[in-house]
Amino acid sequence: MSKPTxxxxAPWHAQLFALTVHLHEKGVFTWPDWTVDFGVTLADHRLSGDLNGGDDYFNAWLATLERVLQDNKMASGAAVEDMRSAWEQAYLSTPHGHPVKLPA
Structure with missing residues (x-):
């Protein structure tokens, strides 16, 4: 029996999707609004040659979610950049195979 696909x-794809669905369910945005915003991001990425079917799709998803959070005054651009920087530093300093954790 083959293993299901x-x-x-990647785990972060699932986490990002789940977070987006959660925010939608909490009323932060409507799904039709999300699809319009995501479509704009996909078109922007496609035009610049950034969309190739791998992580790029979820990077576009993340860019859309970040913009939605900023538009809804849930996170400033600076807060998003600070968090991105903290995750990058945590990722780069974590030994391979270990879970990435942000410092307290």
């Missing part, structure tokens, strides 16, 4: 290629 995972729906998401």
């Amino acid at each position: 995972p729906i998401f290629e």
Whole structure:
């Protein structure tokens, strides 16, 4: 019996999707609004040659979510950049195979 193909290629893809669905369910945005915003991001990425079917799709998803959070005054651009920087530093300083954790 073959192993089922995972729906998401990476755990962060699933986490990002789940967070987006959660925010939608909490009323932060409507799904039709999300699809319009995401479509704009996909078109922007496609035009610049950034969309190739791998992590790029979820990077576009993340860019859309970040913009939605900023538009809804849930996170400033500076807060998003600070968090991105903290995750990058945590990722780069974590030994291979270990979970990435942000400092307290």
